[in-house]
Amino acid sequence: MLEALINKEPEENEMLTRRLLLKTTTGILGAAIASPAIIGRASAAGETLYIADSGGSVTKIYREALYDPFEKETGIRIEAVVRSPQPVAQMKSMVETRNYTFDATVGGGMDQGAFYAQNGLIEEFDLPKELFDDLPAAVRNIRGFVPDTISAFSTIYRPSATKRQLSSVADIWDMSIKGTRSLPRSGRDTIEWALRADGVPAGEAIAKELQTEAGWKRAFAKLDEIKPNILIWWTNAPHSAQILHNGEVDIVPTYTNRAYDLMAQGEKLEIMWNEGYYTAYGWAIPKGNPKAELVEKLILYSLDPERQAKRAAPTGQGTPSAKAFKFIEENKSKLLPTHPDNFSKLVPLDYQFWGANLTKANERFNEWLAK
CATH class of the missing domain: 3.40.190.10 (Periplasmic binding protein-like II)
Known part of the structure; x- marks a missing residue:
């Protein structure tokens, strides 16, 4: 049982502080989707984020479609590290020791996301509603887990x-x-x-x-x-x-x-x-990570529909937002899970x-x- 890995110790004061900080920054972060140049190059330039993804061809696609454009826009460097297929124990260890080997993970499934959220292992933050208004509740109801692709x-x-x-x-x-x-x-x-x-x-x-x-x-x-x-x-x-x-x-x-x-x-x-x-695969930020706000900027940047299309379509995965389909060739989009003709037949x-x-x-x- 996954639950046996966790002995949760509530950190209410820290959570309250984080929520107050995030509440004041939500408007700024939401605006960054439309105008990525305002993400704060001056204050963040020179920082490095370590993102745990699946490695191999996935890293190559994400490098071209997300990491490099984000770095160019913000001056924040992205270094990819290979994610463990079952990183629960690693996430728990990082949160307990505050020794972060990565700043965020992308590509973990909803089962992992739900477990992280239920046991206080990931940061909670609220995304602008308009980014997920076309997603079914089944893939957007885990606090702190942000859908990246749908399989x-x-x-x-x-x-x-x-x-x-x-x-x-x-x-x-x-x-x-x-x-x-x-x-x-x-x-x-x-x-x-x-x-x-x-x-x-x-x-x-x-x-x-x-x-x-x-x-x-x-x-x-x-x-x-x-x-x-x-x-x-x-x-x-x-x-x-x-x-x-x-x-x-x-x-x-x-x-x-x-x-x-x-x-x-x-x-x-x-x-x-x-x-x-x-099922959805997505982003999660280890609880207490001092670079959490920078990672949130990357996640918000990634949710632009055109950027979703560039990441998901080459791999045959579905995009979280249906708005991305206008950036995908029709013959390819018809083979993706979240195309309306296909998604309506799935549970x-x-x-x-x-x-x-x-x-x-x-x-x-x-x-x-x-x-």
């Missing part, structure tokens, strides 16, 4: 193999539909897909079903049906893309940006958006339920798979 998980397939369009997760279980199949070697996503295939509506009904032992048994009974027909259990997102690209499988539930990459290379694939889920991942039940799901799934 979707759904079913990808090869029409030349299936000989027909897929319209539901139940189609994966329908062996009259041709094509080789793969499922993730992951308790959460595979259990979710099994319950969808068995008629449980995508969304909150899944978590409700799994409140009882009968619900868990129902999921594994459905998995029993398809287990002999799964050619490969993929282990990570790049693996799912590789087996599609190699032609090893034709039907794969995975992250839609993996299909986006392959389709950009000419692969003839389809994304079945129906019954998929979405939010219940990160709170899975945050509490992820270990249980993986343990039970691995035991079932080994049988």
Whole structure:
């Protein structure tokens, strides 16, 4: 349990001071979106912010689309450091010791963001409402977690193999539909897909079903049906893309940006958006970080719709704001999760339920798979 990592000690005086400071600066920071040149070059020039991102190609995109333009506008230098996939313990240590190895993290999921916020590990600040007025509440209700990109998980397939369009997760279980199949070697996503295939509506009904032992048994009974027909259990997102690209499988539930990459290379694939889920990845500032206000300027700067488009579109991720689509080519925007035609078919991942039940799901799934 993640909760076991935390022994929270309230810091009410510090929180009050921060809120008073931030209240007086909100108007100035909001104006910085429209006029980034006023961000305060004179007072901030020469400072360096260390931002923990995913590394590799992601750092390259963020360097070109965000870090370098911000540095040019403000004189604040940005240094990227590679973010741990599970940085909870690192965040806790930094907050407790006040020894900050990075000033902000970007790319962590909503489950991490919610945990940080619930346990006082990140700075709280209020963003101008207009920046998020077109976002559903599911991705903007964690205080101090700022959505940066939106990812979707759904079913990808090869029409030349299936000989027909897929319209539901139940189609994966329908062996009259041709094509080789793969499922993730992951308790959460595979259990979710099994319950969808068995008629449980995508969304909150899944978590409700799994409140009882009968619900868990129902999921594994459905998995029993398809287990002999799964050619490969993929282990990570790049693996799912590789087996599609190699032609090893034709039907794969995975992250839609993996299909986006392959389709950009000419692969003839389809994304079945129906019954998929979405989740947000975003910014968080370690609690007590003395550079918090400078990071807030970077975050506000990043939320400009055109800058969102430049970061998200090359990776196949969705932008937090629909306003960004006017800066993305139409043929590309139609493959992104937050395009209105796609987003309307997705449901939010219940990160709170899975945050509490992820270990249980993986343990039970691995035991079932080994049988």
